[in-house]
Amino acid sequence: MAASIRKTLLHVETTLIEGGKAAPQPLVMIAAAAVLKNPWAGRGFVEDLRPEIAEVAPELGALLTGMILERAGSGEAVEGYGKSAVVGTDGEVEHASALIHTLRFGNHYRHAVGAKSYLAFCNTRGPANAPIMIPLMDKNDGGRRSHYLTIQMAIPDAPAADEIVVALGASIGGRPHHRIGDRYQDLQELGHDAENPAAV
Template identity: 80%
Template sequence: MIEGGKASPTPLKMIAAVAVLRNPWAGMGFVEDLRPAILDTAPELGALLTAMVLEAAGGGDRVEGYGKAAMVGINGEVGHASGLIHTLRFGNHFREAVGAKSYLAFTNTRGPANASLQIPLMDKNDGGRRSHYLTIQLSVADAPGPDEIVVGLGASIGGRPHHRIGDRYQDLKELGHDVENPASV
């Protein structure tokens, strides 16, 4: 693999698993409680997409970076996309399968068919390790339809080739912040 005109000793592999589903709240107007449909949909969806990523990666132990994303079609609310991916019943399938300690980086947006879905990745065990701050960008030509949601999981095997910007911890030290408590001054 060549990046920036320089050969990389280890190629970066990025994986995305995506599902398109009918928005369970389509045509219902404002729904006060999204939880019943989330509980009906998110666990199975999380398990399905996790299995797809693991198969492509060759196992959870190979995954280093990970993230999630959802995009609701133009008739839906961003809260519909968000509701499906921001439940432990969705994300924990992936988190546990790859042995992660950090939270899943995420995006949740609204868009038309063929809109760019961005799946941000971060190191599965160290949220401050910038070498694994990556983004998978993809689109599905005919989705999301107005009443659909596109949901994706992303993974990387490896980090950015030729990583050379350091990590958050060095910046925190240089700025005089306590690395253990970054909000302190």
């Protein structure tokens, strides 16, 4: 393997009651994470990160996508999706960004779930047990606010100073009692073209 992976983790969270009221259907949020050696650790400032991106990112994308799909049951079942990376304290945020902000990583997931939207993301630096935040959005509709969700988790022994945690997140369903409307309603109320939201 190109990636030196120490371990993987599958996190599953199921919400049955929200706001004291039973959910119409359970909200299932899934995160798949890999803890790997930072491929740039101990090398000082590396100008060109592309060789390691090309070697490591596709492997991580395939691995984590497979973990998500196995738990979700299919790509069609995934409604919300996102990605995240946390680099250890000896690394740069650029190292975390490098492994997730590449089509070599994200396209494995995007194609597997049949998505149209970009992958929501978070990239940070922190010590072991640092918060891993995976923002989610609807895989086909970036203005659908019911699927604006965040998976929160931590790994007690990761990332070590010379490691990176890379993660993908998924939701089956949206927030149980979504009632704040979607972006398109705001656009209409503000007198903008809801059919062409990019123009605003």
